[in-house]
Amino acid sequence: MKMVKNILLGLVATATILSFAGCKMGAGEGDTDGNKWDLTMTIDTTDPKKPMTAGTSYRRFWEQISASENVAAIKTTITIDPAKCTYTTGALVAGLIFDLNKGADDKTVDFNLIGINPKVMTGGKPGYYIERYEGVSSDKKKSGDTSDQAIGTAVAPLGPMSWAACPAGSYSVDANGVLSFVITIKQENKKYSIYIGNEKIREYTSDRTTHIWKDKNGVEYLAGGIACYGNAGAGNKIVANYKSDKDSVIGKLEAEEIEE
Numbered sequence: 001m002k003m004v005k006n007i008l009l010g011l012v013a014t015a016t017i018l019s020f021a022g023c024k025m026g027a028g029e030g031d032t033d034g035n036k037w038d039l040t041m042t043i044d045t046t047d048p049k050k051p052m053t054a055g056t057s058y059r060r061f062w063e064q065i066s067a068s069e070n071v072a073a074i075k076t077t078i079t080i081d082p083a084k085c086t087y088t089t090g091a092l093v094a095g096l097i098f099d100l101n102k103g104a105d106d107k108t109v110d111f112n113l114i115g116i117n118p119k120v121m122t123g124g125k126p127g128y129y130i131e132r133y134e135g136v137s138s139d140k141k142k143s144g145d146t147s148d149q150a151i152g153t154a155v156a157p158l159g160p161m162s163w164a165a166c167p168a169g170s171y172s173v174d175a176n177g178v179l180s181f182v183i184t185i186k187q188e189n190k191k192y193s194i195y196i197g198n199e200k201i202r203e204y205t206s207d208r209t210t211h212i213w214k215d216k217n218g219v220e221y222l223a224g225g226i227a228c229y230g231n232a233g234a235g236n237k238i239v240a241n242y243k244s245d246k247d248s249v250i251g252k253l254e255a256e257e258i259e260e
Helices: none
Strands: 027-028 030-037 040-045 058-064 074-080 092-102 106-122 123-139 171-173 180-188 191-196 201-206 212-214 219-221 225-233 237-243
Touching: 040 058, 040 225, 058 092, 074 092, 074 106, 092 237, 106 180, 106 225, 123 201, 191 219, 191 225
Parallel strands: none
Antiparallel strands: 027 058, 030 040, 040 237, 058 225, 074 180, 074 237, 092 106, 092 225, 106 123, 171 180, 180 191, 191 201, 212 219
8 A cells, every 4th residue: 555644744833044054944034933843934134133135135034943853754744925015116935845855965965845826816816836946055145135036946856936826725825915835745655745735736756865864663764854945035034824633643753763
């Protein structure tokens, strides 16, 4: 019988810029508040206490929320309330990073990124993209205040990709205009299936064999870290909430191991 595993994202609160030298990875200028199961991420380019670097166009932030790189699949709800955001023009993105792993030199990382932009209304719908990046380094300041249009160079098989419309019925909007996106990463036979809502948007098969996690029955999975991600253009503020379910975690999100 084929085994399909789902795990639900847990997020940790921290308000500092992290370096690769620490337990967790991340970079950029942003804040998180809450706990690993209910976290709010804020990136604010309008804060006078944290002004943007002169001559830059974007403020990016990403932060690993798993205690290790042993997460095999994920499901999380990202909620964006327009009343808490500020939008003038340019980027306004909240995203989810998965399959995050350190490079061999401990200075670079590889990961897959799903980005959601509630202001990119392709065909009247919010926009999304999914791309894979390799060799990303905090030293390049591509996470932070920058004029680079991307956090790195997208590589096959998950990119590069232009913005696409979220499938009809894959997200919800309440009476106050609050948007909710359920992002699910399933894995079967070392192949990721990526969903927004109930709509499968991509499949991804990797030939990577250097980071494998085994469950108690010896079943092998591709594994990596989980991180939140955001990007706000100059003059913008993005606030996104991530809600998670402890009971659906497979792999190692924290120190303990939780299995179905």
